[in-house]
Amino acid sequence: MATSAYRNKNLRRPRKTAGQRRQRMKNHRRRLLALGVLDEAAINKLGSKELRQTLVAAEQEAARGKSGL
Numbered sequence: 001m002a003t004s005a006y007r008n009k010n011l012r013r014p015r016k017t018a019g020q021r022r023q024r025m026k027n028h029r030r031r032l033l034a035l036g037v038l039d040e041a042a043i044n045k046l047g048s049k050e051l052r053q054t055l056v057a058a059e060q061e062a063a064r065g066k067s068g069l
Contacts, residue, residue, distance in 0.1 A: 028055050035062055 016024075028051050029043050037058045046054060 025051065028052065031055060032058060035059070 025048060032038065032043055032051065032055050033040060035055075035058045037054065043051070
């Protein structure tokens with residue numbers, strides 16, 4: 001019996017399900033809305049990649065604003 005497939009972590013790790021992805025994107029939308037960068041209609045139009053990039057930029061900007069006080 002081959003043990004290489006058992007020891008290969010890339011084959012054994014759990015995968016994200018579609019429901020987990022939807023939940024994560026929903027959380028990203030809520031966080032972006034709470035930061036007040038865009039309105040809800042504009043946030044809903046963003047794709048997944050654009051949403052993540054916008055969220056990262058907004059959180060970095062918010063962190064810079066807090067440290068400047």
